[in-house]
Amino acid sequence: MRIVYLNGDYVPKSAAKVSVFDRGLLFSDAVYEVISVINGHLIDMERHVTRLERSLGELSITAFADWPAIARTLVAENGLQEGLVYLQVSRGVMDDRDYRWPAPDTPPTIFAFAQQRVLVENPMAATGMRVLTRPDLRWQRCDIKTTQLLYASLMKMEAVAAGVDDVWMTRDDLVTEGTSQNAHIISRDGVLISHQLDRAILPGVTRIETLDQAKALGLSVEERAFSVDEAKDAAEAFISSSTLLVMPVVEIDGHKIGDGKPGEYTRKIRQSYLAAVQRASCTTA
Numbered sequence: 001m002r003i004v005y006l007n008g009d010y011v012p013k014s015a016a017k018v019s020v021f022d023r024g025l026l027f028s029d030a031v032y033e034v035i036s037v038i039n040g041h042l043i044d045m046e047r048h049v050t051r052l053e054r055s056l057g058e059l060s061i062t063a064f065a066d067w068p069a070i071a072r073t074l075v076a077e078n079g080l081q082e083g084l085v086y087l088q089v090s091r092g093v094m095d096d097r098d099y100r101w102p103a104p105d106t107p108p109t110i111f112a113f114a115q116q117r118v119l120v121e122n123p124m125a126a127t128g129m130r131v132l133t134r135p136d137l138r139w140q141r142c143d144i145k146t147t148q149l150l151y152a153s154l155m156k157m158e159a160v161a162a163g164v165d166d167v168w169m170t171r172d173d174l175v176t177e178g179t180s181q182n183a184h185i186i187s188r189d190g191v192l193i194s195h196q197l198d199r200a201i202l203p204g205v206t207r208i209e210t211l212d213q214a215k216a217l218g219l220s221v222e223e224r225a226f227s228v229d230e231a232k233d234a235a236e237a238f239i240s241s242s243t244l245l246v247m248p249v250v251e252i253d254g255h256k257i258g259d260g261k262p263g264e265y266t267r268k269i270r271q272s273y274l275a276a277v278q279r280a281s282c283t284t285a
């Protein structure tokens with residue numbers, strides 16, 4: 001039986017109910033985290049907690065819980081070896097629909113669940129992803145991990161309808177990020193270019209370790225926005241996220257990147273990323 005967490009209790013999925021007056025439902029007034037699980041260990045939990053607390057702070061939502069303990073309990077209760085833990089915090093339940101926030105002592109709604117998913121042996125690592133570019137029409141605080149994911153979801157469906165894997169979104173012809181991943185390229189002269197951390201992108205947890213591993217492999221890293229043309233002309237392109245880890249991108253708008261196969265640096269970064277997070281989770285679990 002699948003066990004989920006809701007407001008302090010671990011209950012069967014069918015028993016977890018949230019009010020229709022929850023701010024998360026009515027206003028997307030909620031933030032979330034997705035944490036990967038490999039060999040039964042949570043990956044980079046501390047960084048997820050840091051980002052969650054920042055997102056909560058930016059929206060003035062007050063919520064305290066032992067986040068790692070919730071995630072660990074869900075992994076154990078559901079016997080999860082590989083997959084994800086999803087954790088969401090909303091501003092809580094209102095008496096009636098109202099743009100104004102409820103009283104500050106309103107308890108937040110906190111829920112979490114675990115989900116199986118193949119991460120390490122994802123066959124896409126061998127083939128790479130194909131992406132389209134589309135204008136980034138999301139709001140201008142993409143650094144906060146809110147549950148306002150409708151535009152990202154619309155873009156994902158455009159990708160699916162076009163028979164490709166994802167969309168890289170652009171502002172003024174500069175790539176911001178994928179629908180749910182950070183975007184990176186490696187130029188022909190061996191420089192890894194990744195959008196700077198600002199309000200246009202989510203500060204990815206996977207991105208941090210990815211850039212560290214790239215530096216350890218001898219690549220220099222430039223944190224700046226890159227154009228669609230620069231991406232098409234790059235030697236390699238790839239994404240990072242908790243769900244796909246490090247994943248090559250082999251085609252942008254039908255244009256092949258490099259020789260159209262996953263790049264050699266990308267393969268190495270994925271390998272060393274996996275080795276690093278598995279080493280770290282063994283020592284901290």
Ligand code: PDD
Nearest residue numbers: 034180181182202204205206207241242
């Ligand atoms: N998304 N950018 C966006 C817009 C994202 O939604 C995500 C993650 C990332 C990568 O962040 P991280 O490395 O911390 O996973 C970048 C999660 C996985 C999701 O919505 O499912």
